Structure formats: C-alpha cells, structure tokens
Amino acid sequence: MTTQGKLFAIAIFCLAAVWACGYRFAGQGGFPQGVEKIFIEVFENSTNKTGIERVVTNQVVFEFTRQRGKSLANSAENADATLKGVIRTIRTQTIARVGTEVASEREVVMTVDLRLIKDGGEVVWAVKGITDRQAYNVDENSKLATDQNENIAISILSERMSERIFSRLTSDF
Secondary structure (H helix, E strand, O other): OOHHHHHHHHHHHHHHHHHHOOOOOOOOOOOOOOOOOEEEOOOEEOOOOOOHHHHHHHHHHHHHHHHHHHHEOOOHHHOOEEEEEEEEEEEEEEEEEEOOOEEEEEEEEEEEEEEEEEOOOOEEEEEEEEEEEEEEEOOOOOHHHHHHHHHHHHHHHHHHHHHHHHHHHHHOO
16 A cells, blocks of 8 residues: 555544544534524623623624524524523733833633523523633723723624634533
C-alpha cells in the first residue's frame, strides 16, 4: 500500500470512529424529548442595569431564529416549553490602569440562570451560573464615549452568551 493509500485509510478510520461515537458540532443536537417549539420569555432582570433584560432576550431570540427558526413559538400557548432566564448579575471592573488612579480598560461580567419548562411546570432543562465577560476601553476625556463602549461590550457579550445558551440547550440531548 502506498503512503497516500495509508493516509487515506487512516483518515477513513478516524472519520468512522468519530461518527460512531455520536460526535456532532455544538448546537446540532435536539431539544429535550417532547419539545419541538419553544417560547422565550423576556428574561428577569435582577440587576440594577436598566434595560439589560431586553438586550439579552432579543439576542437569545435572534440566536434561536438564526440556528433553528422554526423552533420558536410566538406565545407560550403555542409552545411545548418556555425558556425562562434570570440575569443574576452584571458588573464592571477595572482590568487596566494608566498610573494608579485612572482606568484605561474595564470589563463587563454577566451571569445568567436558565430553565426550560414544559406545560404543567415540569423543568426539563436548567443551568445556573452561565458567566462571561467582555472588555472595553475607557475614554478618560469622555464619559459618553466610555458609556458607548460599555454598551457595545454588553451587546457583544449578549451575543456570545446567546450562542452558548443555544449550544448548551441543544448539546445536552
């Protein structure tokens, strides 16, 4: 057998081994048994950051639409299960300084809890403490620019967390 033939045989063997073990890309699995349609409630906001619940919920809805649009229901009555989320914490912290007093970079850290609840109140999936962070620059001359940078960081963070939420929900089954 030639070297090229051996490499081809090894590649086929590896592919067969991966296929046989049930490996699949994250987010390509299914929902819990009996769940085809999911309604996503506006997340509860347990923080002091006004409006963050809308930002996060909208991003989760967008991710579900992007990944599996036909799985979303327009109301709880038309769904097999409801996804409920709670934004437990959102905080900012300095991660870099210019000198000892002036922050040059901060990060926003968010923690979310989730439950997927079927009709009748049965919790079929839950996860606590999904946490992520996103850095942003501080403009020492403009609070407005710093606030805009923080809002962009929250948007990026919400996007990444929604991808993780969808992946975790569909990878567990």
